[in-house]
Amino acid sequence: MKLIGLPNIPFIQPGDDLAELMVRAIQQMGLILTYHDIVVIAQKIVSKAEGCLVRLSEVTPSPQAIELAKITGKAAQYVEVVLWDTVAVIRARPNLLLVEHKLGFISANAGIDQSNVGTEPDMVLRLPHDPDASARSIRQRLIELTGAKPPVLIIDSHGRPWRLGTVGVVIGLSGLAPVQDLRGTADLFARKLQHTDVGFADQIAAAASLVMGQAAEGCPIVIVRGLPFTPDEQAKAADVLRPQEMDLFR
Amino acid sequence: MKLIGLPNIPFIQPGDDLAELMVRAIQQMGLILTYHDIVVIAQKIVSKAEGCLVRLSEVTPSPQAIELAKITGKAAQYVEVVLWDTVAVIRARPNLLLVEHKLGFISANAGIDQSNVGTEPDMVLRLPHDPDASARSIRQRLIELTGAKPPVLIIDSHGRPWRLGTVGVVIGLSGLAPVQDLRGTADLFARKLQHTDVGFADQIAAAASLVMGQAAEGCPIVIVRGLPFTPDEQAKAADVLRPQEMDLFR
Numbered sequence: 001m002k003l004i005g006l007p008n009i010p011f012i013q014p015g016d017d018l019a020e021l022m023v024r025a026i027q028q029m030g031l032i033l034t035y036h037d038i039v040v041i042a043q044k045i046v047s048k049a050e051g052c053l054v055r056l057s058e059v060t061p062s063p064q065a066i067e068l069a070k071i072t073g074k075a076a077q078y079v080e081v082v083l084w085d086t087v088a089v090i091r092a093r094p095n096l097l098l099v100e101h102k103l104g105f106i107s108a109n110a111g112i113d114q115s116n117v118g119t120e121p122d123m124v125l126r127l128p129h130d131p132d133a134s135a136r137s138i139r140q141r142l143i144e145l146t147g148a149k150p151p152v153l154i155i156d157s158h159g160r161p162w163r164l165g166t167v168g169v170v171i172g173l174s175g176l177a178p179v180q181d182l183r184g185t186a187d188l189f190a191r192k193l194q195h196t197d198v199g200f201a202d203q204i205a206a207a208a209s210l211v212m213g214q215a216a217e218g219c220p221i222v223i224v225r226g227l228p229f230t231p232d233e234q235a236k237a238a239d240v241l242r243p244q245e246m247d248l249f250r
Numbered sequence: 251m252k253l254i255g256l257p258n259i260p261f262i263q264p265g266d267d268l269a270e271l272m273v274r275a276i277q278q279m280g281l282i283l284t285y286h287d288i289v290v291i292a293q294k295i296v297s298k299a300e301g302c303l304v305r306l307s308e309v310t311p312s313p314q315a316i317e318l319a320k321i322t323g324k325a326a327q328y329v330e331v332v333l334w335d336t337v338a339v340i341r342a343r344p345n346l347l348l349v350e351h352k353l354g355f356i357s358a359n360a361g362i363d364q365s366n367v368g369t370e371p372d373m374v375l376r377l378p379h380d381p382d383a384s385a386r387s388i389r390q391r392l393i394e395l396t397g398a399k400p401p402v403l404i405i406d407s408h409g410r411p412w413r414l415g416t417v418g419v420v421i422g423l424s425g426l427a428p429v430q431d432l433r434g435t436a437d438l439f440a441r442k443l444q445h446t447d448v449g450f451a452d453q454i455a456a457a458a459s460l461v462m463g464q465a466a467e468g469c470p471i472v473i474v475r476g477l478p479f480t481p482d483e484q485a486k487a488a489d490v491l492r493p494q495e496m497d498l499f500r
Contacts, residue, residue, distance in 0.1 A: 001252070001255075001457075001460060001461050002251070002252050002253075003251045003253075003457075005251075091498050093498070096498075098498075105412065106412045157446075157448070160410065160411075160449070161410075161411050161492070161498070161499035162355065162491070162497060162499065162500075163355070163419065163452065163490050163491060163492055164429050164447055164490055164491065164492050165428075165429045165430070165447045165448050165449025165450065165452060165490065166446065166447065166449055167417075167448075167449045167452055167453050167456065168453065169413065178415075179414050180415070196407075196416065197414055197415045197416065198415050198416055198417075198459075199410070199413065199414065199415025199417045199456075202413065202415060202417055202456070203417050203418065203456040203459055203460050204460065206449075206452070206453040206456035206457060207251075207253075207453065207456060207457030207460060209448075209453055210251060210450070210454065210477060211477075227460055227461075239414075240413050240414055241413060242411070242412055242413055242414050247411060247412060248341050248343070248346075248348075248411070249411035249499045250412075
């Protein structure tokens with residue numbers, strides 16, 4: 001398995017055609033995209049291309065946002081934007097605001113990002129409105145431009161209970177089954193494995209995240225090559241979410 | 251970044267020298283191990299080499315094991331072996347026994363494994379007694395055999411709250427800092443990032459886990475090449491554990 005970070009992705013502006021920038025960067029490297037590849041894109045540039053920017057000074061915080069801002073020590077306008085994308089507050093503590101995003105996953109600050117947004121410290125970035133749709137549309141455009149039809153994953157970094165450090169996770173996808181169910185597969189000794197659901201797409205997200213790096217040396221698009229996957233045209237990022245009634249840790 | 255799975259690793263027996271088998275497999279591929287590489291090893295073969303096998307029919311379950319066996323639907327002897335390595339039961343439900351392992355992490359069944367252990371259905375495999383020490387000793391042996399001193403990670407697959415599917419995580423390590431603290435690093439716009447601890451070693455574990463696969467096509471050793479890391483001779487897997495008082499999800 002090989003992970004190829006695309007250099008030369010320019011700073012993304014609203015309206016930019018990510019697929020086109022990607023294809024150009026791939027060509028500059030002398031590579032060709034194939035349908036065996038998997039394309040992994042950092043959420044941040046998708047949000048930027050889709051113009052998901054909010055100017056905090058134009059936001060009026062609700063009473064709930066003001067209350068949560070007091071608890072967490074975060075700015076009330078910022079908390080208000082977090083609440084726009086929140087269906088349930090999971091934990092609020094000093095320096096922590098953990099919520100269930102309206103897209104279904106649990107993350108700090110509903111994924112609202114203040115870093116690398118632009119030169120204006122007042123701007124924050126929301127997640128794409130519908131990351132699965134974003135992935136589908138980027139994939140469709142890749143097909144138009146190259147003929148290849150690689151699965152597309154849009155990823156973010158999430159913290160975790162029990163363990164330190166954020167890891168890449170998939171928040172939008174098109175074209176592959178994100179969870180591999182190995183129940184019933186025989187092991188080396190032909191005994192049936194009882195239960196092995198593998199977090200396939202999240203492991204790809206974690207791998208790509210290593211190459212993307214963070215902060216200054218960022219590289220927001222990674223091509224994963226040489227990893228067999230199960231194509232699935234109906235798959236969506238919500239397939240990775242543990243149903244609430246099966247979840248013992250909320 | 252490139253991940254190279256080593257084929258031709260034979261079925262491991264107690265007492266096998268994993269470093270020697272690894273070096274032979276690397277040589278057969280025409281490769282040379284360098285100190286830029288990271289070596290990732292599946293826990294299972296380390297446990298096998300260290301002889302961490304238990305014959306369930308020889309185990310006498312305690313009253314607590316019998317009680318937990320009733321709740322979870324698991325065999326009482328198996329639960330007894332889980333309890334040997336357990337400091338606290340986190341959740342017990344039908345088909346789920348989630349515990350804090352004495353090594354500090356939270357995982358299902360204390361990592362006790364029934365699959366791919368051997369032809370005897372009666373045998374289970376415990377985790378290595380001290381996986382950091384195992385990683386150190388494999389690394390020491392690699393230095394003796396090759397002169398190279400790559401970091402060594404021993405990984406397992408853990409389930410997670412909120413999201414479906416297991417992902418690779420590090421349970422033993424030697425030679426690199428497992429969590430990268432980017433606090434204070436400037437972002438693209440020279441604004442200070444407030445808080446970005448990256449789960450570096452766990453992301454490597456997830457990436458390697460993709461290559462290892464599961465079940466029949468297993469490939470238990472993966473070389474990670476082309477990923478810069480922060481050397482740390484004092485690092486240990488417990489550095490990745492969230493201190494209990496900081497953990498809101500137990």
